[in-house]
Ligand SMILES: Nc1ncnc2c1ncn2[C@@H]1O[C@H](COP(=O)(O)OP(=O)(O)OP(=O)(O)O)[C@@H](O)[C@H]1O
């Protein structure tokens with residue numbers, strides 16, 4: 001099936017194998033993607049199979065051995081991005097890195113930003129545990145503030161602009177706190193005032209390829225996501241095309257984050273072909289490594305904009 005509306009969007013798409021096989025999404029002469037029906041069905045089934053496997057394994061991943069890491073856990077060297085060792089349990093590495101980074105952070109909050117489905121909640125919970133921080137989901141914070149209605153209903157009932165006002169108020173309140181990992185809403189980055197709040201802490205962009213996002217969202221359904229407005233019977237196509245348009249508008253805003261953590265880079269560094277093999281623990285570890293680098297580059301200070 002061809003997705004005509006793709007032609008309306010002028011952004012560059014980055015496809016990461018193996019989420020979209022080259023025989024299923026083909027570049028067209030006009031530079032826009034063509035997505036086959038078969039592709040979308042295969043994606044959902046494959047995703048569900050892999051997710052069950054991932055859950056059965058307890059979210060574990062085997063990491064590539066690096067020559068840079070030798071010795072016992074007691075003599076563990078500091079972990080550099082891209083040099084994650086198999087010899088130690090990744091949770092052990094995360095805990096240790098968490099302890100190191102916690103003291104550098106001096107109580108500052110971490111704000112996770114990124115498109116819906118990029119893993120802010122999943123990774124945020126793991127990260128907060130490693131840092132000894134609390135975890136807050138700003139969507140949940142808004143829901144509680146307005147009496148328990150789901151975000152989808154708030155948007156439908158009051159409109160996106162009112163939701164953004166509630167979201168800004170939530171971020172303002174959260175920016176006054178310390179020792180919190182905050183999973184922000186996917187669109188929080190679009191309002192400049194929110195950056196003022198988030199710059200009270202360290203902001204981290206979780207950069208996940210569009211096709212992986214669409215797969216994850218399609219696997220759980222699009223019903224609770226009113227901003228996915230592309231019309232299609234197929235959940236993957238609906239998610240992919242809507243996210244494509246949203247990301248085109250937001251990419252620049254995400255780049256304001258202090259730190260970017262790219263799943264494609266993690267996969268490349270770990271020698272993994274499949275993004276689904278990257279566990280939340282491995283992603284949280286990369287977040288901490290990148291935060292540590294950022295703090296070192298800026299002498300422990302977050303740059304304010
Ligand atoms: N590393 C991962 N590997 C595989 N699936 C993942 C991973 N991280 C998250 N997921 C799955 O992706 C989906 C979205 O994750 P999550 O809710 O953490 O994203 P989010 O960024 O908080 O989304 P939103 O902004 O919509 O709240 C969930 O179904 C989750 O189980």
Ligand SMILES: O=C(O)C1=C[C@@H](O)[C@@H](O)[C@H](O)C1
Nearest residue numbers: 116139151185186187225227
């Ligand atoms: O990307 C977005 O704009 C959104 C993401 C969700 O987290 C919610 O904040 C809401 O559905 C809007």
